[in-house]
Amino acid sequence: MRKKLRSRIFIHSLALLTASFFLAGAGAAAQEPGGEPQESEAPAVYEAEDASFAGNVHKEAFQPGYSGDGYAAGFAGDEDACTFQVQITQDGFYDLNFVSAAVGGYKENYVFVDGASAGEVSVEDMSFTDSVLTRVYLAEGEHEVTIKKFWGWILLDRLEITESEELDETMYEVSAHLCNPNASESAKRLMSFLADQYGKKILSGQYSSQGQLGKEFTVIHRVTDKYPAILGLDFIEYSPSRAANGSTSKATEYAMNYWKNGGIVTFCWHWNPPEKYFTREWWRAFYTDSTNIDLAAILNGEDEEGYQLLMEDIDAIAKQLAILQEADVPVLWRPLHEASGGWFWWGAAGPEAYKKLYVLLYDKLTNEYGLNNLIWVWNGQDKAWYPGDEYVDIIGEDLYPGERVYASQIDAYLNAVHYTDAHKMVVMSENGCVFDPELAVRDGAMWGFFCTWEGEFVAKNMAIYAYSEQYTEESMLKKAYDSDVVLTLEDLPDLTTYPIREDE
Ligand code: CA
Numbered sequence: 001m002r003k004k005l006r007s008r009i010f011i012h013s014l015a016l017l018t019a020s021f022f023l024a025g026a027g028a029a030a031q032e033p034g035g036e037p038q039e040s041e042a043p044a045v046y047e048a049e050d051a052s053f054a055g056n057v058h059k060e061a062f063q064p065g066y067s068g069d070g071y072a073a074g075f076a077g078d079e080d081a082c083t084f085q086v087q088i089t090q091d092g093f094y095d096l097n098f099v100s101a102a103v104g105g106y107k108e109n110y111v112f113v114d115g116a117s118a119g120e121v122s123v124e125d126m127s128f129t130d131s132v133l134t135r136v137y138l139a140e141g142e143h144e145v146t147i148k149k150f151w152g153w154i155l156l157d158r159l160e161i162t163e164s165e166e167l168d169e170t171m172y173e174v175s176a177h178l179c180n181p182n183a184s185e186s187a188k189r190l191m192s193f194l195a196d197q198y199g200k201k202i203l204s205g206q207y208s209s210q211g212q213l214g215k216e217f218t219v220i221h222r223v224t225d226k227y228p229a230i231l232g233l234d235f236i237e238y239s240p241s242r243a244a245n246g247s248t249s250k251a252t253e254y255a256m257n258y259w260k261n262g263g264i265v266t267f268c269w270h271w272n273p274p275e276k277y278f279t280r281e282w283w284r285a286f287y288t289d290s291t292n293i294d295l296a297a298i299l300n301g302e303d304e305e306g307y308q309l310l311m312e313d314i315d316a317i318a319k320q321l322a323i324l325q326e327a328d329v330p331v332l333w334r335p336l337h338e339a340s341g342g343w344f345w346w347g348a349a350g351p352e353a354y355k356k357l358y359v360l361l362y363d364k365l366t367n368e369y370g371l372n373n374l375i376w377v378w379n380g381q382d383k384a385w386y387p388g389d390e391y392v393d394i395i396g397e398d399l400y401p402g403e404r405v406y407a408s409q410i411d412a413y414l415n416a417v418h419y420t421d422a423h424k425m426v427v428m429s430e431n432g433c434v435f436d437p438e439l440a441v442r443d444g445a446m447w448g449f450f451c452t453w454e455g456e457f458v459a460k461n462m463a464i465y466a467y468s469e470q471y472t473e474e475s476m477l478k479k480a481y482d483s484d485v486v487l488t489l490e491d492l493p494d495l496t497t498y499p500i501r502e503d504e
Contacts (some may be wrong), residue, residue: 001141001189046158047161048072053078055074055078057073058072071101072156073156075109076150081147088138088140092138094161094162097133098131098158099129100157109122117401118133120133120150134138173199174423177207179389179390179391183372183375186328188333190374194449195425196503197448198447198448199359203486205231207234207453209234212257226481227263229263230257230265231265231269234269235270235271235317238252241313244275245283261368262495264495265329267319271334271344272286273293274313276305278290287344288348292311293345293348328497334396336379337396339379340383358378359388377396377429378391383418394426395419395427397413397427398429399412399430400453402432408435408439409435425448427447430452430453431451432453433476437483438479
């Protein structure tokens, strides 16, 4: 885990109207009451300098290019925020464009609507530019839209509100075809099932390093009387540099058991690098800040020993995947996760080195080791890190929006949908809190599955297993697991006989 959410930035084709066209702070919604939505409608504009400020936020007018009388600056401390009172004349979905400038490079900040988290917006340009949170549902009436310091360091000129474009529902039509032409029957059956459900149902999932009998599954079952459809596991302890320090794992065994019990398994791999690259404690060496490994040097031949060592690491994990293949267990395989965040060493050398490693890993596992039980879940979380359609079966996003945030994360969903034109399935490969499935359906955020991270996200850190409501209240967990839209272990068909869809 580790969180990263990069919102889509795009440029409106609409000509920007000057602020003088509107009465500051009282802009009309993007649409006439009762009228049909029209793309050409001008946005409602609310100048930041006329909004309410909290903390150190204040009006400035030094940086050129603003509209109105200036902009809001001073987003530096946790209390710093700017709140707009907006008037919406019709229930619907709206794009919120926080026209702003970044101070010294890429910045992300929180957006709240009426006090509830609505997502994050990002801006990279140092001049005033669009920074859009797409598809926020707003009912008719007055709303408070707040931008609050996460990274801070933006100059906020204005908020523009336009009606969202209608969703293109063909994005839910995904192929069941797997990249690997030799994919096993069981992998094809699983992918066929996932593709058949996609856009209609959402599979529940839960990470647990102790498998089905671990605390996470125990407390979820206690609250919901159900088990998740997907068990999430980590090959972390099979990394040779951890095994050398005494780590052991039963993850492979837990995966086989869950599959036998009718469930689905997904694996990530917190790849602990070879010991020679440790700069801090061995158990946290997968973090960039704890290793001096240089992936670029390894891949361009400067560090030949490093290359050999990485191949030995891959060999260790390939052996575990081979055990699963032997048992005919298909795996939703999510290696090299959250790469673009840079906090893991495989993302620290930038997208080109990462993509090389991803493709190398794909090639070795698929063609050298003959692992045909893998469904490749790419989790680079940035379009520039996408290795190509021929190496990706599913796109995963990891989202940790905070505590008890039940929003569907539609903005992140659509962002991921647009990494490629190839209509890949998009899943929430990790999450902290569980989103409200009702909101997912309303917003069109039809994640193929979610998979809540382990530990504190569901269970209290106590000897006696107890559910933790810190991230998701019991009532919401129950709502999710009871939802007709959400599939649990109990809802899964026999995946060993599920019909294979012969898609292109
Ligand atoms: Ca302004």
